[in-house]
Amino acid sequence: VSLVDQVLHHDPIPLTKIREDIPEGLASVVQRMMAKDPEARYASAREVLKDLVAAEQGENLSTGAQRSTVQKESFWKSRTGAVVFALAGLILFTLWSRIATQSEWFGTPALPPAKYAAIFPLSAEDNKSSALALGMTEILTNNLMPFTADSTFQMTSLASVLGSSASTPKELRELLGVNLVLRGEVAEDHRELRTALELVDGRTLKVLERREVVTPITDLGIHVDGLSSAAAELLQLPEKGWKFQTLGSTELRLCLEGMGSMRTMNSHEADIEKATTLFKRALQVDPDMELATAHLGWAYFKQFLASKESAYADSARATCEAVLLANPDQPLAHRTLAQVHAKLGDLEAAAASFEEVLRTNPTDEFATLQYARLFGRAHDYDRERAVYEEAIQDRPHAWKPRFWVANFDFVHGNVEAAKLGFKAMRDRAPDFYRSYDTLGAIQVMEGSYEEAVENLNAALALHPTESALSNLGTAHFNQRAFEEAIASYRSALQFGFDNHAVWLNLADAYYYGQEDSTQAKEAYAQGVAKGEAFLAQKPYAIAVKAQLAPALIKLGEPKRAREYMDEALSKRSSDPMIQFLAALTLWQLFEPETALDFLEESIEGGYPLVWIQDSAVFDDWRDNRRFQALTQRPDGEASSDDNSGPRSGG
Template structure:
């Protein structure tokens, strides 16, 4: 078959493979234009593809043999089972332990020497084939010539009742394949293992023996760290004479061009049917080193045809991208060992060992800590370049597939492997892709892409065992690694990747990662135009869904593929804006986000999503600067988005945030209900709805909303946290503590859960436990709330000056939080000589709270806080006015009722003070906090005070 003909077949095959089964016949009928042989060839490949077995993970010789056996060209490879306990020469069979190198392997007891051994039996059908029998003897002879501590020792060759066997050393331990299931190895272990493998290969190569099937399953590591190479079953004696070479060809290539080895670890020359030598094993060692260092193979294509193409033509990702602990020196050794051209590799195992030897200490250092490579070292992996062998790599691949191994063609074009290794309930975090060779705009684009990807995966998660953590949550908690995502959010999968710019194109590599082991489970790479953001998003969404084992339903496809605009430039600016807004803590990023959304609207003035996002950016600007001028801009943008398209959940979410933030809670609930109706898994909508319901004094409804959010996403920590905060507000402290404990179980690294649990324990009177929880929160991540909470605990213990130190740390971290300034003022007020500092701090707290009241004048909490600040500053009239307004909005709020008791006490209205004290206690306010509050110190012996707190004390 001509190369051009194969190219046409391959093109149609891959195009058809992308279609649903029901669409393929019509496509081929139109594409083949009456060329029936062409159509039959493609249909044959597709049919074989659907039945393909585990070719990728099997040695090619075994696949070929199975295929030939299936076609009747070779007997079945099964070996008649021998009974356990059977005496074989001076061995007694103990148990069957597997199959290796075309043979069945038993554990046996050597009754002469009193040791266990491994016995490998050849299939009895092979005994009848003189060529196979000769290969078996040569294999055993070749292996028995090797005596090295890193090579499995051959004891003898024997025969039992017509069955030939090899008795060999029984190696205890784990295969490298088993060890790699736990992720990448420690760098020192990578180096130690690599050196031992190289030493073993050096010994074999000295005896003119090439392994040709070096892979993790053929490398055993003993409990003491000794490496043993198993099964030189595919070893080929390298003869220099033409006669010997012809003999080898007749023995090993029973079908022209048959390949020996396991595809993922085969060198390019091995795949191309070219002569192999010692350098072929060094390529496989390079692949083993790559996998030991990164936890994944260099090429992860699930289809064999694409895997072969990748090995022949592509460069893998740099190991240091996948594991920052890989040093430049180690990376250089791996890269040189894996050169596609054998002439550019190490020329001997001894040369590779020399590279490992003198540089051992540097090899163990991470990339950032190790010194630069000398100019003579191996070159780093190149960016953005495909490698072509002689300009005809794909042609070589085509010939290999069609001509060299015709009997196993249907196995080569195997489908993507089944979705295995994935948890049933998938808890996914989507990380922004790292940017290589781009600018800040590309970085923002990458972050925005991650946000929309997470949102679209959330859209298709309804009714499926998938929950996606919003990208904004990752940014808000500064989660930057897969393991941190597991600790903070309780995820069991992470999507991560890289985006590399090469001129006007992006090379995007992305993978699903197990956060516990940092091991890649699935991965893919695509190259697209940098000016086609639609294609980028669509392909990554589709690819990720496939990795997760999800099929995008027809009803979902239109929603998933909708971008809200037909203008690529507008969509690109929109993604950049989303990316900038994720890092809003840097005020310049909010400005960049506003600029990006405005640029998108210049390109497409009817871009609804851009208006909704611009509204949220304006609101974020207000929240950061407290400049109320941004509020109107935010409201106008959200309202304009609504007029353009009232069906999008983003427009209702935007408007709901604005309405709730400005105190229009009834309108806010309407908007959040609309979001949930369209997008029932939207976490932000549930949070906003319940918060608005609570502010409308509809506490029962708020509780039900949070419980609904939990039912929708039972493995997501946030709804439990929200419900716990609600219970704190309503005085149900034990329920609050239970919710926060649940959060710590789902997300043990979540600092917010611990400072909330600190608050609950404080109100339950467990002050020592509360202090421990706050300290744990601070150890995970310092925050203003954690410092404020631990300050409150120490304040209640009467350690006022110590508590002032904690509150000072709190206002450093959250300088615009009025409540923290109020707490600091309290600590100053009761510290010796702190009155003046207290008045100043109360003034700051009051000013911050009143600025927020300009935006939301219906906030009873802010009104109750300023009432306290004014009363403690002796501004009693103002305090009473603020308190009256607050009580009119939330007369049964527990904290507000306690604030009222303090204000009335400072105003000299003792009866009302004790009345509100009783009410707060009845609502669940902890009596321990009252008894230790210095505000009541002068009244603790007062009978009226004792009467007010009496029921609670009991």
């Protein structure tokens, strides 16, 4: 009651008397909202917002003289209305305090020292604006990407964001490991274009700050530039001059809608045709519009990929060359030309075009990766790796070049260098699951099970994947921690990774770990059923037939097991995995010498010896002298006959 009495009969204490750090402008807005005289109050929330923005920017507040008139006997003149309005003012003040977390009033929020950001595709209030919003997202991403040359900033590409299929900032953080997410919504009417931006903390998912860009609908170029400035401010990046305000709104809108149509997920030929039409319409308005011409060349290239018609490749090349005659530094034109040349097999011309892309935009990760892979296609692996190393030198803080070189080293058998690369990647993207996942897989392969379990659990805490769960199960199986192995494989099934490989691994854990023939048989049956369903869709998947063969023997079907294995060997007899599975199959068919022949070939081909040395699967092989010779450990290592040590298998 006393609170209501205070509201009705006493002037509120000015906020500056309560907190000295509250600016006078903000205090004046709140004081006016709680005025006893309804005529002195704001007439609408829009007027409140206008004065709040003016107060934040240090501008003069409105006097209230132009406020709309209110009926004498309106609700707001009543005492009840006064109470509600005053309480609403307090609530709005509280909300505004939470929204304006990065204003000069409340201090700049502390962003992570190493910022790794993603721009979530801008949404649209109306479907008619969706292509425009996506085109604006592409421009915004392209404008901010050069800041990744800074040692404190990384950003993922729009293609990676769209390819992740993430629908929320939480999913984006889980899938890409970002610690900051920019998202926003575009709304327009016949007068105004409004884009609300907000910066979200990737770890806590709390909104750190908001910005809104509002321009007349006829000032699209100014709006796009303002959006880039607002995003840079949110990310605490330096201000930079943008270029789109010089473009006419009509042609710019057509171009942005075309870009958005090209970027829609699962875009089909109809989407590319629509984009092509939009770019051509933009050029009808302004024939010299470089942005539209460059994107038209890209659209022709996409049509070439979809149709395989060489005429589209010719159109893409001619269009991009025309752009480059006017502006030799246009990166998209160079990039499209490079892709056309690469697709047509002219690797030398493609390399020259990619070099031009990187000259004009050295932070273009797509161009860097494709440029390096050209040398791989030409079997110049030293030059391919050198490109990755150059990218590391240019941006030592970035994780992607580390990922590229680590992958390269692993594929080319330099496992120790690969591990160092993945660890360097992990240090630069500590919230990205893939480095932990891959490191764990390598450590399982090497028999470093405790380290593997640590990394795989870290990967699963960030983002559960089938590979991490399966490798974790194998790491436990290798150590004969069969209950943990079973739990890992069952977790994989619960996460939806319901396929033949997981079921067969689970069956092995039951069979060799618990000697539970009933559960093992059920799991083997599920694995075979899943595998054969897969083969019905993809009969050329020879490796699956080889995987099913040992399970079929345990299910009492030796004839079908031999048929599957014979077919696999007829197609891929030199594959170490096929040879390994052939050894398991033939041992169960009581052909030990032939089984050992295949096992020897598998080891020579690179199948992990540590798995064979320690696996429970090979317990009944261990008395065989030839097996002992094949799997003999170097001096100082535990004997494979010592079943107390860690095991490998599954």
